[in-house]
Amino acid sequence: MTNGDEDPWRWASLQKSRKNIISKVYVCPNCGHCVDLKQPSDSDADTLKAVRAEELANVKKWLAEAQAKSSPIDHTMIEYKQAHLINNKDYDDKENIIIFVQICLSILIKL
Numbered sequence: 001m002t003n004g005d006e007d008p009w010r011w012a013s014l015q016k017s018r019k020n021i022i023s024k025v026y027v028c029p030n031c032g033h034c035v036d037l038k039q040p041s042d043s044d045a046d047t048l049k050a051v052r053a054e055e056l057a058n059v060k061k062w063l064a065e066a067q068a069k070s071s072p073i074d075h076t077m078i079e080y081k082q083a084h085l086i087n088n089k090d091y092d093d094k095e096n097i098i099i100f101v102q103i104c105l106s107i108l109i110k111l
Helices: 046-069 072-084 093-110
Strands: 002-004 026-028
Touching: 026 046, 046 093
Parallel strands: 002 026
Antiparallel strands: none
């Protein structure tokens, strides 16, 4: 979760990371609503660039941890589900989150 300190919606979001759920809360100084989700630009503030770098590092860490815990068969299934955008009740939420994060990361890498 990223909260811009100038975002009027930030108070409706998590205010700090929680141990009981996979979460990381970032506060972006001098940032508005969803500014971290926009196309990166060389003219972005250094604080915004730093928050994006932290976000990306954390997503990569989570993916590496998930990959280390799963078997090669799990990786094959994840790649298959991602390729075919399978998201149904036969798979638990944990796997669907991994697929979602992988798709998001692949989009960020292409930016």
